[in-house]
Amino acid sequence: MQNGHDITVSDDQAEILTWLSPLEPHLRHHQIRTKRVKDVGDWLLKTEEFRSWKNGDTQGELEKVTIFCSGNLGVGKTYIR
Amino acid sequence: MCDEPGQAGEDIAVAYFYFDSAAQKEQTAASVLGALLKQVVRSFKQIPKEITDAFRRHKKFIGGRELQLHEIVKILGTLSSTQRTFFCLDAVDECRLPDQANLLLSLKDIIEISPTARLFLTGRPYVGREVGKHLPAGTSLVSVSPRNGDIIRYIRKKLSEDINSCEMDEELEAEILRKIPENFSDM
Numbered sequence: 319m320q321n322g323h324d325i326t327v328s329d330d331q332a333e334i335l336t337w338l339s340p341l342e343p344h345l346r347h348h349q350i351r352t353k354r355v356k357d358v359g360d361w362l363l364k365t366e367e368f369r370s371w372k373n374g375d376t377q378g379e380l381e382k383v384t385i386f387c388s389g390n391l392g393v394g395k396t397y398i399r
Numbered sequence: 400m401c402d403e404p405g406q407a408g409e410d411i412a413v414a415y416f417y418f419d420s421a422a423q424k425e426q427t428a429a430s431v432l433g434a435l436l437k438q439v440v441r442s443f444k445q446i447p448k449e450i451t452d453a454f455r456r457h458k459k460f461i462g463g464r465e466l467q468l469h470e471i472v473k474i475l476g477t478l479s480s481t482q483r484t485f486f487c488l489d490a491v492d493e494c495r496l497p498d499q500a501n502l503l504l505s506l507k508d509i510i511e512i513s514p515t516a517r518l519f520l521t522g523r524p525y526v527g528r529e530v531g532k533h534l535p536a537g538t539s540l541v542s543v544s545p546r547n548g549d550i551i552r553y554i555r556k557k558l559s560e561d562i563n564s565c566e567m568d569e570e571l572e573a574e575i576l577r578k579i580p581e582n583f584s585d586m
Contacts, residue, residue, distance in 0.1 A: 385519050
């Protein structure tokens, strides 16, 4: 037992992970990744809001823990299709 | 965004979920947060003790009881405190109503427990009110609209895939690239 983490055999691991939730969001993620046109939507990653959120620039109370991306149906919140 | 690398040598965890209005019945607050927890757990070299202990406890029940929402929240808060953890949830408006409030309240609890947890949410504008109500402190709002550069990139890609491309000449392509973005300007 190191740093508080238990050692578990791998058969148990799969069972535990399935027990945590039956949902498999990586399936949808993979589908979107494949369909998204390269570089589309990257503007968001360059915004000041995103960068300070990602880098956790602690500017005291100015720090934003949450980003909410708002937009109507079909504007490209998930991806542009 | 989920595939953006972190800073070199730093342990981070990214957990995401895409809501789908056609799958609302399965996408309860507990199953969605459970799916986030599953991804956070995978970022550890070994399954954390909090999880194996809970699993053993719950296995004693007939049929093996599932984790309750408040238990998931507590464990997620603890585990996301040990490394920077990014939770990304797409289309919060597509989560059905009682679950949506439970989900947002749970996320609020998690960020209160964990100073290193970050939330990235998307949704239609009306759900922004709910987000603001449940996550009052430190939310930054980004308005998403199609960028001209993105529309052009997208159209170029689609035109290059067009099997009837013999009909296409430079003039027609230029006209498409000019006209289509104009129609997006009011979105």
